[in-house]
Amino acid sequence: MRILPLALAALMVPATAFAQCGGSFSGFVKSLKQEALTAGYDRATVNGFFKGASQDPKVLRADRAQGVFQKPFIEFSRHLISQNRINRGRAMAEKYDSTFRRIETTYGINRGVLLAFWAFETDYGSFQGDFNTRNALITLAHDCRRPELFRPQIFAALELYKRGNFDPAHTTGAWAGEIGMVQMLPQDILDNGVDADGDGHVSLKTSAPDALMSGGKMLSHLGWQAGQPWLQEVTIPAGLDLSKSGTDSKLSVKEWQRMGLRAKDGSLAAGSLKASLLLPQGHKGPAFLAYPNFDVYFEWNQSFTYVLTAAYFANRLEGASIYTAGKPDQGLVGAQMKQLQQKLQRLGHDVGKIDGILGAKTRAAVQSEQQRLGLPADAWPTPALLNRL
Template sequence: MTRRSNRATKFTITLLAGLAFTGASASAQQCGGDFRQFLAGVKQEAVSKGLSARAADQTLAGAQIDRKVLSRDRAQGVFKMTFLDFSKRVISGYRMKNGAANMQKYASIFDRTEREYGVPAPVITAFWALETDFGAVQGDFNTVNALATLAHDCRRPELFRPQLIAAIEMVQHGDLNPRTTTGAWAGEIGMVQMLPEDIIKFGRDGDGDGHVRLKKSAPDAILTAGAFINHLGWRAGEPWLQEVTVPQNLNWADTGLGKSKTGAQWAALGVQPRWGQISSNLPASLLLPQGRKGPAFLAYPNYNIYLEWNQSFVYTTSAAYFATRLAGAPRYNAGNPEPGLNDAQMKQLQTKLSNMGYDVGKVDGILGAGTRSAVQQVQQKLGMPADAWPTPALLSRL
């Protein structure tokens, strides 16, 4: 699951119906309608932005609707796995071994990336591993077809139409072949899975060949990822996530994203590091992915950058934890979390919470931010430990 395909879901979709019907002019047709007329409008817009008509024709002439892309878009899932299950699945011995080997192999470009952008090697390496297994699995969807399909579709044209125009610019620069360039179903390209607009803005030539080739050049991918993460607000020299132990008399209602204390304040409450030293002066949130009896982490400001990359709490916490492992941290203490809810139970819980007036968003069986917040509030009202972890006991109480 890639950052941008998830990030697409947080865009508010506002469609003007008059722009989507078949009879609209090519310049006004933002989505839908006759596909060739739609592409003509894309070409017109690209030329109006200074791109060449020749590059637009090269890019769009053979573009086709890809029904598999639409199927993936309609069926895309968000993590329903627990943190422990997901992190154990994706942080394998293979990825740990190859991550360490790649950090050594590309040490010079990683050093350059940290000097220029402040982003350390383990952070980029963890994303590189989780996104494409170090370039081994980059996707086999034709990139132009994927972007044209999603731009023509009227679910998120405000995201994908600009990406299609950016693809034209990449063709003009010689960095994308419209017939042979492939990637993820949502149009992301390369070892760290980036969309064309991001590649144009943040693409960096790490190997000095005059091109940004994120599919084949690890130095290009590493330097580009560093530039992009820096743009998201990475704070050089600061930690991102740290596993800790917590006392059992903690006020659990103080835990969770959006609630923070300084490292020194957490330490005064009995929170202790399992590795390294707590950063006393930095604000941090105490994360309990599976409640007070599971693993616990302090999330520092740099953790928020992971949420910019991918909005799934399970994915981001796993990626951030993976980066700490690559930096030398030990395996987490999994603890003994209370059993969670299955899909049907989670939907039942969300329905009950929604009926009580809590905003849990869509009843989808996903333990997202809204559901976690509602669970924590209800736990407080019921006098239960407010650790935001929904259990059968909570469901029974409701």
């Protein structure tokens, strides 16, 4: 989630002047309208945008039911990646070759990277979500779980409406307010929207060139480095110090080479480039080196499993072979993962919310306990670790 542009932010009154979340829904909408008027929007625009706004209980149910992210990497990636999706991706690359050439020249984003997002977010535009975007954003901002993330997006959508690029009654998208073929939030559209087809509008729902160019511009602004890799499958030697694995540990490629890491195919990147060793299902499963561009993925989505799968799929679309799955140790599921998080919390670790999802904080806590107990410190929780704790 990005902040408002300076020009718009300057018009915004201090957040403390208005209710940030909760209370009656109608009262909350009334407060938003008043804030918009105070920020300088005319009454007709404000009334037009908020007319018919309603709370959407389906949005709240979707927000609380993200069970797909509980799946481990191998299962998750096999669920999302099929030969049909690869074939369609390559067909789309050919169909929109001129657009991808513009993106590669202008922003330095490989086509495989955008194709992977396009595939995962909307299946190449075939299903973009049917939630009313305005209502979804207001519903999530009114809900007091993460108002700081969604409240600014309401005013970004209002600005898009003022510019003629948003229909509050009919614009639809994902439950979390993302719009279009590559699912961008209103603020991201304001910051990075590109009219690539030259029709005078930024139409991410109906124009693939607009959506792809806008996605490329956003990745560039998030820090993507042209000409650099993002992810590469590697083999690891026996006896490797596994405590050096994980997204928080970054060593030079030359250091990884000295420790015995080798590229599965081809050669590793330049020796001075920093990289992290990722073992999504422990040292007996797939292994990858994640280069600096991989960090940009987390600006698009916070789920480790999702971004790793998206980065791997980008490689596949550009010709990489299928990863070696290996034979990972059995992991934890559902109630077991929550039990693990509770035990780690009692031991003094900050694992965030007890949600049964193996997120970054839980992985770090697992790795710490593995080191303490003399187990392979690969951050992959197993029933054996759970029993030891």
